[in-house]
Amino acid sequence: MATVLSAQGLSKEFRGFRAVDDVDLDVTEGSVHALVGPNGAGKTTLFNLLTGFLAPTAGRITLARQELAGRPPDQIARLGVARSFQISSLFPQLTARDHVELALQGGTGLGWRFWRSDRRMARFRNRALELLDEVRLANLAETHAGALSYGHKRALELALALALDPKVLLLDEPTAGMGVEDVTATVELIGRVRAGRTVVLVEHNMKVVATLADTVTVMQSGRVLVEGPYADIRRDPRVVTAYLGDADASD
Amino acid sequence: MIIRLLAGRPILLAVGLLAALTLPWVIYPPVAMDMICWALFAVAVDLLLGFTGLLSFGHAAFWGTAAYVSGLIAVHSGLPFPVAVLAGALAAATLAVPIGWLSVRSTGIYFAMVTLAFAQLVYFVANQWRGLTGGENGLQGIPRDLFGVDLSDPFFFYYAGLPIILAGLWCAWRVVRSPFGRVLVAVRDNPARARALGYPVEKYKLLAFVLSAALSGLAGGLFAIGHGFVSLQEVYWTTSGQAVMMVVLGGIGTLWGGVIGAGLIVELNDYLATAGFEEIGIVTGTVFAATVLIFRRGIWGTARHLLTGHSGRRGRAGAGRSAAADGEAVRA
Numbered sequence: 096m097a098t099v100l101s102a103q104g105l106s107k108e109f110r111g112f113r114a115v116d117d118v119d120l121d122v123t124e125g126s127v128h129a130l131v132g133p134n135g136a137g138k139t140t141l142f143n144l145l146t147g148f149l150a151p152t153a154g155r156i157t158l159a160r161q162e163l164a165g166r167p168p169d170q171i172a173r174l175g176v177a178r179s180f181q182i183s184s185l186f187p188q189l190t191a192r193d194h195v196e197l198a199l200q201g202g203t204g205l206g207w208r209f210w211r212s213d214r215r216m217a218r219f220r221n222r223a224l225e226l227l228d229e230v231r232l233a234n235l236a237e238t239h240a241g242a243l244s245y246g247h248k249r250a251l252e253l254a255l256a257l258a259l260d261p262k263v264l265l266l267d268e269p270t271a272g273m274g275v276e277d278v279t280a281t282v283e284l285i286g287r288v289r290a291g292r293t294v295v296l297v298e299h300n301m302k303v304v305a306t307l308a309d310t311v312t313v314m315q316s317g318r319v320l321v322e323g324p325y326a327d328i329r330r331d332p333r334v335v336t337a338y339l340g341d342a343d344a345s346d
Numbered sequence: 347m348i349i350r351l352l353a354g355r356p357i358l359l360a361v362g363l364l365a366a367l368t369l370p371w372v373i374y375p376p377v378a379m380d381m382i383c384w385a386l387f388a389v390a391v392d393l394l395l396g397f398t399g400l401l402s403f404g405h406a407a408f409w410g411t412a413a414y415v416s417g418l419i420a421v422h423s424g425l426p427f428p429v430a431v432l433a434g435a436l437a438a439a440t441l442a443v444p445i446g447w448l449s450v451r452s453t454g455i456y457f458a459m460v461t462l463a464f465a466q467l468v469y470f471v472a473n474q475w476r477g478l479t480g481g482e483n484g485l486q487g488i489p490r491d492l493f494g495v496d497l498s499d500p501f502f503f504y505y506a507g508l509p510i511i512l513a514g515l516w517c518a519w520r521v522v523r524s525p526f527g528r529v530l531v532a533v534r535d536n537p538a539r540a541r542a543l544g545y546p547v548e549k550y551k552l553l554a555f556v557l558s559a560a561l562s563g564l565a566g567g568l569f570a571i572g573h574g575f576v577s578l579q580e581v582y583w584t585t586s587g588q589a590v591m592m593v594v595l596g597g598i599g600t601l602w603g604g605v606i607g608a609g610l611i612v613e614l615n616d617y618l619a620t621a622g623f624e625e626i627g628i629v630t631g632t633v634f635a636a637t638v639l640i641f642r643r644g645i646w647g648t649a650r651h652l653l654t655g656h657s658g659r660r661g662r663a664g665a666g667r668s669a670a671a672d673g674e675a676v677r678a
């Protein structure tokens with residue numbers, strides 16, 4: 096199976112503190128790859144490196160043989176790495192449909208046309224409604240993001256990432272802070288949208304990881320502790336001490 | 347219901363157009379000319395402040411550069427004045443490319459400071475380059491030529507210049523209501539998100555900056571031709587400050603607000619000057635402070651909020667976070 100996204104020797108230092116320390120990561124095309132680890136392990140920082148929001152101190156990032164390190168976030172997004180944010184990051188005054196239309200426009204040159212009417216964006220409407228339907232937000236298309244519930248905001252984040260038609264989808268804690276019902280719905284949603292896509296998922300909920308992930312990478316203090324299928328990882332004594340102790344005891 | 351209708355766009359447009367056409371009958375024509383020039387300048391500043399979230403404190407550089415360039419072209423070439431004005435706008439846009447390129451990387455107060463610094467540089471150059479600008483004496487004797495038509499009467503010159511201003515205002519409106527304008531508002535409200543959606547935020551800001559400078563230049567060039575004279579005042583920092591003040595007074599992110607703010611400040615300045623009042627700054631400053639304290643959204647922003655019960659179509663009526671929070675509260 097082909098590797099679609101990979102990092103080699105990736106490091107990020109914040110004033111001498113290594114938040115990400117010499118990380119190697121290979122994400123297989125078509126897989127769901129979970130990234131787990133205790134708080135502060137460096138998972139979000141790794142996402143920020145992969146998407147260009149932070150510049151690596153050292154290391155290489157390649158997307159299907161294309162070097163990504165050093166490119167700005169917008170270019171990486173257009174090249175095919177889309178992300179959601181750990182804390183929902185939306186435009187409170189725009190409707191759900193406005194959001195998705197804006198995302199669909201991102202890859203085209205229409206955004207530069209300052210001499211055109213914004214009615215031209217209507218060309219994205221049908222696709223936007225399709226995507227909203229895919230994440231079960233069709234009936235909330237005209238609702239402003241500021242008025243959406245927490246779970247719906249997370250779903251909209253997912254729709255935005257999908258709108259970019261990415262090669263790799265990076266989801267930072269898509270179920271964080273959700274009640275059991277929303278978690279189930281989100282797992283079902285990701286399970287559905289993963290078809291034909293590659294997903295990297297930061298997740299604290301081990302049930303979610305167990306259900307969705309083909310491969311799990313465990314991080315601790317900026318380093319990769321172990322990597323492998325969930326079934327192997329959960330029995331690894333190092334992982335149990337570092338992280339999985341509680342979750343394992345509970346199921 | 348009737349009030350809502352009155353606030354509707356076609357009616358507003360008709361009222362605005364009527365006001366523009368009758369202005370020199372109501373007030374002293376040179377003051378009317380100043381008013382419409384400042385109105386376009388303020389709207390250009392609002393394009394950045396209200397719709398891109400960038401507070402420029404250096405737009406005098408563009409207004410003033412265009413004033414000098416238009417004036418010099420009119421003096422030396424004898425071309426029709428609209429050509430001189432357009433050339434001024436082009437010069438302002440060209441100057442905005444390097445200045446914008448170096449400024450848009452910073453945000454908030456730093457952006458204001460960087461733009462102010464560049465404007466001071468332009469002021470310094472204008473002051474030093476006496477041979478060209480006339481230094482402290484100013485650039486004098488700018489003709490108003492339009493294919494031999496006699497435009498020496500300010501009343502007629504007003505009508506000759508008005509189409510340029512209206513075209514500039516239309517451009518600003520077009521930009522705001524374009525796909526580009528939608529991206530600008532997204533960049534203003536959540537730049538990180540806009541980036542993640544594939545928009546190169548800095549480049550969008552730069553284009554907005556250049557467009558805003560071009561419109562400021564259009565206004566400044568016409569202002570110079572109208573006065574027949576350019577002084578260092580046009581590149582001085584207080585000119586930048588006055589344009590910002592007009593926008594804040596009228597309402598940030600409303601376009602109309604800039605027009606209203608300009609009308610009020612120019613009228614107030616003229617009234618105080620005719621009354622022989624020395625400390626004009628104190629009065630305008632006090633009026634400004636009082637208005638902003640009472641009407642947080644500015645005059646037009648507040649009026650529209652009261653009339654329509656919301657803060658604008660698609661929430662384009664405010665700058666940044668606080669407006670976003672307002673929008674949410676109103677809808678909840």
Ligand SMILES: Nc1ncnc2c1ncn2[C@@H]1O[C@H](COP(=O)(O)OP(=O)(O)OP(=O)(O)O)[C@@H](O)[C@H]1O
Nearest residue numbers: 109113114132133134135136137138139140141181
């Ligand atoms: N911009 C920054 N400047 C300085 N330190 C930072 C910065 N961003 C992250 N860190 C530090 O880097 C470490 C890793 O943070 P990161 O957010 O990547 O962790 P995480 O694995 O995503 O944790 P969580 O599960 O809580 O989201 C933390 O100690 C954090 O304080």
Ligand SMILES: [Mg+2]
Nearest residue numbers: 138139140181
């Ligand atoms: Mg995190």
